[in-house]
Amino acid sequence: MMTTAVPAPAISVRGLEKSFDDLRVLRGVDLDIERGSIVALLGSNGAGKTTMVRILATLTRPDAGTVMVDGFDVMTDGANVRECISLTGQFAAVDQILTGRENLKLVAKLRHLDDPGGIADEFLARFDLVDAGSRRVAGYSGGMRRRLDIAMSLVGNPPVIFLDEPTTGLDPEARIEVWTMVQELATRGTTVLLTTQYLEEAEKLADRIAILHEGRIVANGTLAELKELLPPAEVEYVEKQPSLEDIFLALVGKNAPEGELR
Template identity: 75%
Template sequence: MTTAAAPAIRVAGVEKSYGEVRVLRGVDLEVAPGSIVALLGSNGAGKTTLVRILATLIGADAGTASVTGYDVATRSGRVREAISLTGQFAAVDEILTGRENLVLVARLRHEADPASVAEALLTRFGLTEAGDRRASTYSGGMRRRLDIAMSLIGDPPVIFLDEPTTGLDPEARNEVWAAVKELAGKGTTVLLTTQYLEEAEQLADRIAILHRGRIIVDGTLAELAKLLPPAEVQYVEKQPSLEEIFFAVVGDTGTDQAEEA
């Protein structure tokens, strides 16, 4: 008899307030190893706050959270060794070339052969020809791919992608989607926060909707689709889009007053 693998990420009853503003009001979430989970929510829903707690950047007011079995509050050093965080804006040094950015991070991660690590990642993310150009000459999609490549150095088992395609055009967004799919294909666990419903449809194994500080729905796209009435069949079957599901579950189209922290 086999037992299910322990969650790569586990969140239980997490709360966080900024002054009088309650951003997280008791969040519960589990992410299976090697899966992509999309955390959906409007601006101010608390997505970035939750990611910052999981990345040990801020502390929770209540509740517990763990990454790869390590408590984020009491074993923060071990959590940091196991994760990588890619924020809303690509954290690349534009003065350096793509290759130099990768070599620099590889040295900081104490890799034995930084040059080989950089070369392998340039190849993996389709940046070999641009490897010796300054990052300032890269397109938005190329910078984001370089940013994700940098985050993979050291083979972290868990990656947080916080709004990874913000500000990118559709072509660049597709490039990033391809990179994220490859991550999961290699066994990396990905927690993705996004406002783009199509992005969640394209990438996620499971989708969690964070609304007014709580996870109100968590499931596969097929499971979420069942929350709506059956499709009305006339000449063709019209399946509900994730956008329709999102607003049906949330109950309104407005944004929360609390700003994303």
């Protein structure tokens, strides 16, 4: 009888630890992320979300644990990890003096790709920036800059992308634009790790949600699985399902349940 091999996770984290002086930020994080999925990493300010992303992106060295990204060890094979990932931070990393097209061409050249101009034109069309492509980025709206930033991060089609609070500071319309782009990434097979403080964003986008609290993953599951952690509330005899906000506050607050969902 033939068995189908289960593909290795796009990201695999085991026993990840990181401290800064006497502050223990990560205290043994375990997390697997399947290929082509969107996983939202939630946590309060200072929970260690950005530190974890920086470790995955080889920008910060862990103190202990193993981290594999697309089959490569971040500690021993950082060059190959960087070849297969892209990172979009909280602030758009675009050159405001250059035009949108020049920004995209620059990234294509840095990745040593053929036909940088053609690649730039392709991404301008894909992200609805053709009309703005010849304008300096300094004149772009916040949503346009974020679209360009994500477009630049996808040049070369990296299989894994980290989005660290990508909609911070955007207005509701621009946030929805980013949400649409993230969903399109997953349909193309890209693995997305998204950190966010907007619980609605996690509910809207994520296949799975991991909650980081006091240096550990205290819950990891689908939204439906996380809802099972809390009993439904009854309002005038009508059953009310817990929201993701209810779940998050219950897990990281003083009255957090002892059990963990893995």
